[in-house]
Amino acid sequence: MTAHAPRPTVECQVCKRQVPPSRATRGAALRHAVHERIARDCPAWSEDGWVCHDDLNKYRASYVEEILAEERGELSALDREVVDSLREQELLSRNFAAEFDTRRSFGERIADRVAAFGGSWAFILSFLGLMALWIAANAILLRPPFDPFPFILLNLCLSCLAALQAPIIMMSQNRQEAKDRLRAENDYRVNLKAELEIRHLHAKLDQLLSHQWERLLEIQRIQMELLEELSAKREPKPPE
Numbered sequence: 430m431t432a433h434a435p436r437p438t439v440e441c442q443v444c445k446r447q448v449p450p451s452r453a454t455r456g457a458a459l460r461h462a463v464h465e466r467i468a469r470d471c472p473a474w475s476e477d478g479w480v481c482h483d484d485l486n487k488y489r490a491s492y493v494e495e496i497l498a499e500e501r502g503e504l505s506a507l508d509r510e511v512v513d514s515l516r517e518q519e520l521l522s523r524n525f526a527a528e529f530d531t532r533r534s535f536g537e538r539i540a541d542r543v544a545a546f547g548g549s550w551a552f553i554l555s556f557l558g559l560m561a562l563w564i565a566a567n568a569i570l571l572r573p574p575f576d577p578f579p580f581i582l583l584n585l586c587l588s589c590l591a592a593l594q595a596p597i598i599m600m601s602q603n604r605q606e607a608k609d610r611l612r613a614e615n616d617y618r619v620n621l622k623a624e625l626e627i628r629h630l631h632a633k634l635d636q637l638l639s640h641q642w643e644r645l646l647e648i649q650r651i652q653m654e655l656l657e658e659l660s661a662k663r664e665p666k667p668p669e
């Protein structure tokens with residue numbers, strides 16, 4: 430049996446752990462502000478070294494927290510939650526609607542069903558049919574009628590129905606407002622984190638392009654020196 434070759438690893442200059450290259454980033458690819466923060470805490474830090482993603486996320490979160498504090502003065506609870514998610518690399522998007530519905534009480538479920546039925550064509554048509562049947566029964570069919578014109582009992586039933594239906598619908602609307610508020614807070618967290626991640630990616634791309642141009646210029650200088658050496662060797666020697 431052939432022994433498997435050991436997987437390549439690199440040493441993180443911050444925590445001194447051996448990690449796979451896929452779980453680390455070279456110092457040359459880091460943003461200048463993050464690079465300065467790491468260099469301040471680790472005197473032996475260099476751009477040719479590596480930093481693991483766990484330590485990099487901590488420095489990035491610290492940098493983002495400083496930026497938000499400068500822009501907004503004081504971080505809110507939502508801002509701190511976003512910074513913590515950057516530090517721990519956690520997902521912020523959640524299905525708040527499903528979680529909110531699972532915590533409904535029995536009365537809240539009834540209020541939602543009553544509000545849903547009260548705002549449907551089924552309720553309107555059935556209510557109109559019941560009123561027409563009530564009026565026809567008391568005006569034409571029944572002798573003597575149990576609710577003669579002007580249908581005082583019908584007005585009383587309608588008043589009681591409106592008095593009960595209004596607060597039930599308001600209860601459902603309050604729950605919907607709370608759900609919308611949670612959804613808006615979640616959207617704010619996700620959008621803020623996406624904005625910070627995009628800003629970091631732009632800075633990282635600028636840093637990579639800058640280093641790439643520097644390396645290309647260095648390669649070009651080396652090529653020019655080699656060409657000058659080759660041309661100097663090919664020049665014929667003057668006759669003695």
